[in-house]
Amino acid sequence: MQAAATKESIFQVNDLNLWYDDYHALKDVNLEALNNEIYAIIGPSGCGKSTFIKTLNLMINTVPGVRMTGEINYKEKNLLDSRVDLVDLRRNVGMIFQKGNPFPQSIYDNIVYGPKIHGIKKKSELDEIVETTLKDVALWDEVKDRLKSSAMGLSGGQQQRLCIARALATKPDVVLMDEPTSALDPISTLKIEELMTELKKKYCIVIVTHNMQQASRISDKTAFFLHGHVVEATETSKLFSNPEDKRTEDYISGRFG
Amino acid sequence: MNSRITDRIATGIFYTIAAIMVALLLYLFYFILSNGVPQISWDFLTSPSSAYQAGGGIRDQLFNSFYILFITMIITVPLGVCGGVYMAEYAKPGKITNFIRTCIEMLASLPSIVVGLFGLLIFVNITGWGYTIIGGALALTIFNIPVMVRVTEDAINSVPKELKEASLALGITRWHTIKTVLLPYAFPGILTGAILASGRVFGEAAALLYTAGLSTPTLDYGNWNPLAENSPLNIFRPAETLAVHIWAVNTQGLIPDIREVANGAAAVLVIAVLVFNILARWLGSVIHKKLTASK
Numbered sequence: 001m002q003a004a005a006t007k008e009s010i011f012q013v014n015d016l017n018l019w020y021d022d023y024h025a026l027k028d029v030n031l032e033a034l035n036n037e038i039y040a041i042i043g044p045s046g047c048g049k050s051t052f053i054k055t056l057n058l059m060i061n062t063v064p065g066v067r068m069t070g071e072i073n074y075k076e077k078n079l080l081d082s083r084v085d086l087v088d089l090r091r092n093v094g095m096i097f098q099k100g101n102p103f104p105q106s107i108y109d110n111i112v113y114g115p116k117i118h119g120i121k122k123k124s125e126l127d128e129i130v131e132t133t134l135k136d137v138a139l140w141d142e143v144k145d146r147l148k149s150s151a152m153g154l155s156g157g158q159q160q161r162l163c164i165a166r167a168l169a170t171k172p173d174v175v176l177m178d179e180p181t182s183a184l185d186p187i188s189t190l191k192i193e194e195l196m197t198e199l200k201k202k203y204c205i206v207i208v209t210h211n212m213q214q215a216s217r218i219s220d221k222t223a224f225f226l227h228g229h230v231v232e233a234t235e236t237s238k239l240f241s242n243p244e245d246k247r248t249e250d251y252i253s254g255r256f257g
Numbered sequence: 258m259n260s261r262i263t264d265r266i267a268t269g270i271f272y273t274i275a276a277i278m279v280a281l282l283l284y285l286f287y288f289i290l291s292n293g294v295p296q297i298s299w300d301f302l303t304s305p306s307s308a309y310q311a312g313g314g315i316r317d318q319l320f321n322s323f324y325i326l327f328i329t330m331i332i333t334v335p336l337g338v339c340g341g342v343y344m345a346e347y348a349k350p351g352k353i354t355n356f357i358r359t360c361i362e363m364l365a366s367l368p369s370i371v372v373g374l375f376g377l378l379i380f381v382n383i384t385g386w387g388y389t390i391i392g393g394a395l396a397l398t399i400f401n402i403p404v405m406v407r408v409t410e411d412a413i414n415s416v417p418k419e420l421k422e423a424s425l426a427l428g429i430t431r432w433h434t435i436k437t438v439l440l441p442y443a444f445p446g447i448l449t450g451a452i453l454a455s456g457r458v459f460g461e462a463a464a465l466l467y468t469a470g471l472s473t474p475t476l477d478y479g480n481w482n483p484l485a486e487n488s489p490l491n492i493f494r495p496a497e498t499l500a501v502h503i504w505a506v507n508t509q510g511l512i513p514d515i516r517e518v519a520n521g522a523a524a525v526l527v528i529a530v531l532v533f534n535i536l537a538r539w540l541g542s543v544i545h546k547k548l549t550a551s552k
Contacts, residue, residue: 059426064350091428101419103438114427117437163423170427 293524337405
């Protein structure tokens, strides 16, 4: 418990409300995500969990007709303040999507894409980024001899790990993952899960997952979303063994969802 | 049983329509090529047309067609691509965007003779240029820009949303995302569209009658000074294109071999357009494969 006290707060969300035009998708959401922890978001389809994770790097702004009130504090800076620099924010808050979405370019070019546009030009520096990030995602040994071949030739699991490497290449402090393993087979899923446990030593991770076993296996804290509300948000071990709310219990025991 | 028969009838109707279309096209090609190809010779392609005697060629008209096409595309492609990017990425859905879209579609469906008369008014009379290549190219630009805008917009919209999201989520700005992800991925589609539009420009006659004119000055192909009167590269000279030549020979030609010249020119025109289309398909698929291939 002593270690927990020193963990830095990365995201503090206060009374977040979100509307898609007239549809009230998130209702008074309160959450705090700490550094070096995995925060899992679970809930049935349409409960707002994907919407929520997209607010953390403001990717939600690409959806027309979105309105938000409340506060999303990222390192004590409110993202709903209009002066937030999206480029800076998204460089620091990386995001992994449901399906691996590498660019139709070489493995190397995929990883240096972000750093290059953000101004790193030196070949040696880029080479180093490629090597470290690929090692971070445990892909280096598999692809080191074919860095120049197309990323589209990798398997689904490899593509997803490449995308994680690509996100790490811009040196973020947070990695958001939106159901990162839902399109993968069990073995690839296991690899990604091991990877997350490894990554949390350096990053704050927020993951949306459909898979309750996954949440209980890897996360430190879990929030249960239902109809846009946070029903319960607490330590993962507590939420799964001794939920306070009846609806949480019904959900995790598989009675609905 | 009943629905099965209807299904069979429907299938039959669609097959018949497809067969009619193909047959029509093949007959057209056969007709034009069988009449025209025997007229085509090296001499026909490389000698200037004659006003009164038999045996004139289509050298200048062929050159003019390609040159006007080239100038038109230089103007059209950048404007059309920018317009398409705007429509796909920047225009917010709403009344103004709908209005712009309607305008673009109207522009695309203007009869080309109307565009020609408009060109006569603006590019020939008001500017005082007279019949010029640049006037013809600008008139062609008018109804080619909508095509390019449409093609670019569609190509950009067909880029998988995940790729765009991936780039934006890395903190890449919208402009850089367009430049480094959307445009390269959309490139085969844009290229195909541009070549198909070229085919249309190449065959256009009505819009050029009153803008690029019905005559060509005596050209000296050794003179590359674009400002010289007799230089083929001069964009301020009148230029009769191949399609216009066919029309002119047929309606007001004084040469004895009208049929031969018209048939030969028509065959050259059809072959060129055919080549454009095949080229477009081939290039598009080659580049697409290169972009998305696994190895």
